[in-house]
Amino acid sequence: MPQIFHRSTNTISRVSIFGAVFALAVVGWALSSLDRSSYATRANTPREQPVAFSHAHHVGDEGFDCRYCHTSVETSSFAGLPSTEICMNCHSQIWADSPELAPVRDSFRTGQSIRWTRVHDLPDFVYFNHSIHVKQGVGCTTCHGPVDKMPLTWQHASLHMEWCLDCHRQPERYVRPRDQVFSVTYQPPPDQLELGRKLVKEYNIQSLTSCSTCHR
Amino acid sequence: MRTDWSGRPAARLIVPAALLALFGAGCRQDMHNQPKYIPLRGSEFFDDGRSARPLVNGAVARGRLREDAALYTGKAGGRALDAFPFPITREALKRGQERFNIYCTPCHDHLGTGLGMAVRRGFRRPPSFHTDRLRQLPPGEIFDVITNGFGAMPNYALQIEPRDRWAVAAYIRVLQYSQNANVADVPPEFRGRLGTPGDMR
Known part of the structure; x- marks a missing residue:
């Protein structure tokens, strides 16, 4: 009975075995990288908010302590988001007519919460x-x-x-x-x-x- | 013999469909987002969209009954308290300094002269602490201003706990003293350190 496979197919079979293992490893690596990427974790992506609140301005420029707004961070599991009253401590007088802050004033007037996006x-x-x-x-x-x-x-x-x-x-x-x-x-x-x-x-x-x- | 799949398209789809289903199941987020309330998660159920419900008027949390009127109002018999309702220790002063620096410096600045960042940005300037009138202010009145606000100043009842308000009032006394002292007020052993940078230790 003659040989069905030519001798050169030995190489092909070896390469394809290695290739299969390699391909699986690449898929595994790609999946784990994807999982850790900021695309999946959503890290480093600024979130849209109803008011364009800037920590860079309030903390970086003006030097507010975190606890001025996040009042419960030392006593509770949750750091706490400032109530509209706390925003109005300053914004009753500063930027009091700014259209940017209209949602804050509306919230203060009506008592409805501002719907921030959780980061x-x-x-x-x-x-x-x-x-x-x-x-x-x-x-x-x-x-x-x-x-x-x-x-x-x-x-x-x-x-x-x-x-x-x-x-x-x-x-x-x-x-x-x-x-x-x-x-x-x-x-x-x-x-x-x-x-x-x-x-x-x-x-x-x-x-x-x-x-x-x-x-x- | 080869199986002839061509006549059975359904069977041919089974394997990929099962794989897809497996993948799909892996991506469900039911456990990540459970139907329960966590702080500040919205609610579809209540009209105002809040899961945290406002307290019924007059509700008192266990252990939070404010029986000690002097401690919680700063007044006794309708008059502002002229003393602190608890002993002001070094510990209390440090607490007062910390709270003052967090909540008061935006307007009053670190020395209490009334030139904080918010004032520089346009907020009405508060009076300096270092006038004869404010040096005479009884602690109960300082407590009352923090609790209820005064003039342009909003109340800080939400942000500063009652005991901390007394500590802040005491620290304001420290600031007033520090800005109106002379060398004779400094204990002799500390006079050598005058003029060198340092904080309250």
Whole structure:
């Protein structure tokens, strides 16, 4: 019986086996890159809002403390969005006729809420609490990025679980002194690891990585 | 023998359809967006679109009954309190400094002269703290102004808790003292540090 396949097909079969493995790896790599990309996480994309509120102006230029508006960040799971009354503390007199601020004045007059677009939308199966992070030396900008340079607000981090765990596994890489938590200009010192280890001990920061820490 | 698929188009579609269904199922977001209320999530159910409901008038949260009138109104017998309702410790002063810097400096600035950022942008200038009249102001009256506002100043009841308002009032006293002191007021052991930058420690 004559040979069905010519000798050269050996090469073809070897190449195609390797090719199949390679192709699968490429598909896997592409999928995981897509998942981490800002296209999927929606990070770094400014969100449209009913009023073009600028953190760059209020925080960067005018130097407002985060807590002036986000009043519940130290005491509750939720940082809190300012009520219209808080906007009107200043805007009753400043830019009081600006058409840009018409929705704010309407809200103040009618009592209807302004419908802001949520920028950080964690999945509902994740428990997150601002107050404990702030109390343990996690700075606002550590997660929220350079808020003082955002004209419209965008999400800075991926909010992926691996991103959360990165800090939960090694908090010493990120924590800062408590009196610097609300500083938007704070830069980690060159000896961050040394400082971090000291703070972790001083603040009794635990590396919590059990599932039920966040999925409760 | 080869199977002849040509006569059975339905069978030919089964495999891709199953794959598609699997992919589709992987993308559902039911668990991400559960039908429950989280803070500030809107509601289709209520007319005003809010899931957080306003308190019924007169509702008191457990443990939040404001029995101590002096502490919560700054007044006793209709008159502004001339003393603080709790001892002002260093701790309380530091708290007051922190709260003052967050909520008051936009108008009053860090020294209380009334040239904060909002004022520089057009808000009506508040009086400087460093006048004889304001140095005589009883703490209860400062508390009352923070709680209810005064003139162009809106109330800060939403943003500053009652005990913190007293701490802020105490810190205003510190500012007033600091801007109206002379060298003799400084304890001798600290006089060497005068003129060097530093904060309240």
